[in-house]
Amino acid sequence: MMTLTNCLIVFILVSVICNNGVEAFHRIYPDLQSVSAHSVNKLHRTGFHFQPNRNWINDPNGPMYYKGIYHLFYQYNPKGAVWGNIVWGHSVSKDLINWKELQPALYPSKPFDRYGCWSGSATILPGKGPVILYTGVVDKRSNEVQCIAVPANASDPLLTKWVKPDRLNPIVTADHGMNGSVFRDPTTAWLGKDGQWRILVGGKREDTGVAYLYRSRNFLKWIRAKHPIHSAKRTGMWECPDFYPVSLEGKNGLDSSMMGNSVKHVLKNSLDITRYEYYTIGTYIQNQDKYIPDKTSEDGWGGLRYDYGNFYASKSFFDPSKNRRIIWGWANESDTKEDDVKKGWAGIQAIPRTVWLDSSGRQLRQWPVEELNRLRGKEVEMNKQKLKKGSYVEVKGITAAQADLEVTFSFSSLDKAEAFDPKWENAEDLCAEKGTKVRGGVGPFGLLTLASKKLEEYTPVFFRIFKASNKHKILMCSDAKSSSLNRELYKPSFAGFVNVDLGNTKKLSLRSLIDHSVVESFGVGGKTNILSRVYPTLAVKEKAHLFVFNNGTEQITVENLKAWSMKTARRN
Numbered sequence: 001m002m003t004l005t006n007c008l009i010v011f012i013l014v015s016v017i018c019n020n021g022v023e024a025f026h027r028i029y030p031d032l033q034s035v036s037a038h039s040v041n042k043l044h045r046t047g048f049h050f051q052p053n054r055n056w057i058n059d060p061n062g063p064m065y066y067k068g069i070y071h072l073f074y075q076y077n078p079k080g081a082v083w084g085n086i087v088w089g090h091s092v093s094k095d096l097i098n099w100k101e102l103q104p105a106l107y108p109s110k111p112f113d114r115y116g117c118w119s120g121s122a123t124i125l126p127g128k129g130p131v132i133l134y135t136g137v138v139d140k141r142s143n144e145v146q147c148i149a150v151p152a153n154a155s156d157p158l159l160t161k162w163v164k165p166d167r168l169n170p171i172v173t174a175d176h177g178m179n180g181s182v183f184r185d186p187t188t189a190w191l192g193k194d195g196q197w198r199i200l201v202g203g204k205r206e207d208t209g210v211a212y213l214y215r216s217r218n219f220l221k222w223i224r225a226k227h228p229i230h231s232a233k234r235t236g237m238w239e240c241p242d243f244y245p246v247s248l249e250g251k252n253g254l255d256s257s258m259m260g261n262s263v264k265h266v267l268k269n270s271l272d273i274t275r276y277e278y279y280t281i282g283t284y285i286q287n288q289d290k291y292i293p294d295k296t297s298e299d300g301w302g303g304l305r306y307d308y309g310n311f312y313a314s315k316s317f318f319d320p321s322k323n324r325r326i327i328w329g330w331a332n333e334s335d336t337k338e339d340d341v342k343k344g345w346a347g348i349q350a351i352p353r354t355v356w357l358d359s360s361g362r363q364l365r366q367w368p369v370e371e372l373n374r375l376r377g378k379e380v381e382m383n384k385q386k387l388k389k390g391s392y393v394e395v396k397g398i399t400a401a402q403a404d405l406e407v408t409f410s411f412s413s414l415d416k417a418e419a420f421d422p423k424w425e426n427a428e429d430l431c432a433e434k435g436t437k438v439r440g441g442v443g444p445f446g447l448l449t450l451a452s453k454k455l456e457e458y459t460p461v462f463f464r465i466f467k468a469s470n471k472h473k474i475l476m477c478s479d480a481k482s483s484s485l486n487r488e489l490y491k492p493s494f495a496g497f498v499n500v501d502l503g504n505t506k507k508l509s510l511r512s513l514i515d516h517s518v519v520e521s522f523g524v525g526g527k528t529n530i531l532s533r534v535y536p537t538l539a540v541k542e543k544a545h546l547f548v549f550n551n552g553t554e555q556i557t558v559e560n561l562k563a564w565s566m567k568t569a570r571r572n
């Protein structure tokens with residue numbers, strides 16, 4: 001007898017096979033997208049990472065701080081746990097951690113967004129209040145236009161109701177010669193010294209990724225600049241561009257319109273081909289509206305990443321209440337569509353991260369917003385714990401499935417570091433090849449998170465140090481290979497290199513946020529970050545364990561480790 005679930009699986013397989021390719025991720029599951037979530041399976045739901053009460057979410061949209069309230073919108077399917085029926089879900093918070101879910105803010109209601117209200121951004125107009133620019137999908141062939149929505153009542157701090165003025169919309173359409181089906185995701189606007197507002201819209205010309213620039217004097221009538229602000233060959237569609245200034249001094253964030261000598265700019269794009277995000281740091285020449293990445297900042301998929309794991313379609317905003325810039329990023333599931341339908345939900349947002357320019361000027365750093373620390377409960381510590389080759393020690397006394405942990409490891413010598421083979425360009429391949437099981441010289445050492453007691457399952461987050469011709473190469477991995485006994489999962493060996501000089505200090509630090517089906521890690525003060533989605537079968541709830549380990553010949557010392565049980569954030 002065929003159960004309902006089996007029927008669903010057959011439907012999914014058929015619809016996957018028959019889907020001969022809209023955009024890589026805008027996959028359509030006609031049979032599933034309106035299968036409503038009857039119940040929500042809590043086993044792997046997060047305790048403090050944002051997710052709505054049920055159903056599918058993807059990109060964070062229009063984050064902002066307004067009248068004392070943080071607003072987060074997100075691509076949301078109100079009818080089911082796979083992508084489809086896309087509206088702007090809306091949640092509000094006073095602290096970026098505890099959230100209240102409101103009614104969707106934008107949903108298809110007009111000819112210019114009949115087939116979807118896709119991603120976009122908020123801009124707060126001085127003296128007037130917020131406006132939203134978003135992508136409307138006008139037809140089944142995914143022709144996209146840019147639209148404007150304004151609050152029905154800008155005095156309402158919750159901004160519950162939004163209107164889309166007919167006489168203005170759409171505000172931007174693809175010009176002749178542009179491809180309207182790859183034309184989306186308007187940025188927050190910034191105001192130039194010449195009194196004109198500017199926005200970017202992501203696009204593609206043949207295989208060249210493009211960030212189109214538009215200008216407006218009144219925010220209503222927008223004209224495309226002759227040249228895009230930037231483009232790069234062989235990078236494919238640029239989704240969700242983000243463009244903002246960072247300060248050369250200190251960690252403070254800047255308003256998007258800030259210019260001057262003490263400022264660099266960041267351009268981030270989400271590459272639809274790889275489904276990862278990349279950024280460059282560079283110079284913005286405003287009178288020519290040109291952005292030139294620094295020589296040390298590469299365009300495309302050899303470039304820098306916010307996160308070397310599961311993190312996409314991110315968007316930043318300036319928070320004037322604490323003078324910081326914060327980025328939100330979406331982390332999709334690593335399980336199957338069938339699992340998602342069964343569990344009634346899919347997609348989370350990463351912990352909001354403060355972002356600033358590293359003192360080297362060559363990369364960004366990120367750190368969980370300080371408000372997260374308020375969820376820290378019971379604390380345990382470990383000091384000067386020696387880890388010989390092959391040893392592991394349990395961090396006991398906290399809820400290991402819902403925890404925050406900060407640790408500093410030290411070692412006295414780098415002599416035993418393995419030689420680095422220059423052909424290991426790809427950190428992920430190297431992590432997959434060596435993992436935690438191939439013994440090394442200095443490392444692998446780090447954490448075993450979401451581990452079952454006898455290590456049938458675990459998600460290791462660790463470092464491994466190599467000696468290259470003129471310096472050391474530090475690999476950071478978050479390896480999902482052994483994370484679950486369930487075979488039907490995507491289990492990548494996510495990894496990145498960390499740019500750090502070990503010369504004097506011989507120390508490496510790590511912070512990991514562990515949250516049932518997420519391990520979100522920040523290496524060396526947020527220089528290299530990796531978010532993994534994992535679904536243990538044994539290491540769940542109170543059966544999850546946490547260890548520190550060393551599988552290299554060089555002895556490692558846990559200088560200091562602090563770990564906290566994390567309370568559950570309020571979400572209703």
Ligand SMILES: *[C@@H]1O[C@H](CO)[C@@H](O)[C@H](O)[C@H]1NC(C)=O
Pocket residue numbers: 153154155156157
């Ligand atoms: C607008 O919102 C404010 C603040 O919530 C409220 O006092 C006012 O009555 C609202 N105006 C309308 C027309 O609803």
Ligand SMILES: *[C@@H]1O[C@H](CO)[C@@H](O)[C@H](O)[C@H]1NC(C)=O
Pocket residue numbers: 179180181182
């Ligand atoms: C426009 O882009 C879509 C999506 O990449 C592609 O399938 C289509 O062929 C493009 N159309 C033209 C005219 O280049």
Ligand SMILES: *[C@@H]1O[C@H](CO)[C@@H](O)[C@H](O)[C@H]1NC(C)=O
Pocket residue numbers: 390436437438439448549551
């Ligand atoms: C450490 O290496 C040994 C030998 O390869 C292996 O059996 C063991 O599983 C490794 N430890 C971890 C935590 O992977």
Ligand SMILES: *[C@H]1O[C@@H](CO)[C@H](O)[C@@H](O)[C@@H]1NC(C)=O
Pocket residue numbers: 025274275276311312332333334490
């Ligand atoms: C998240 O899911 C995995 C497994 O299905 C895909 O391989 C990724 O491409 C996907 N990521 C995004 C950003 O869509």
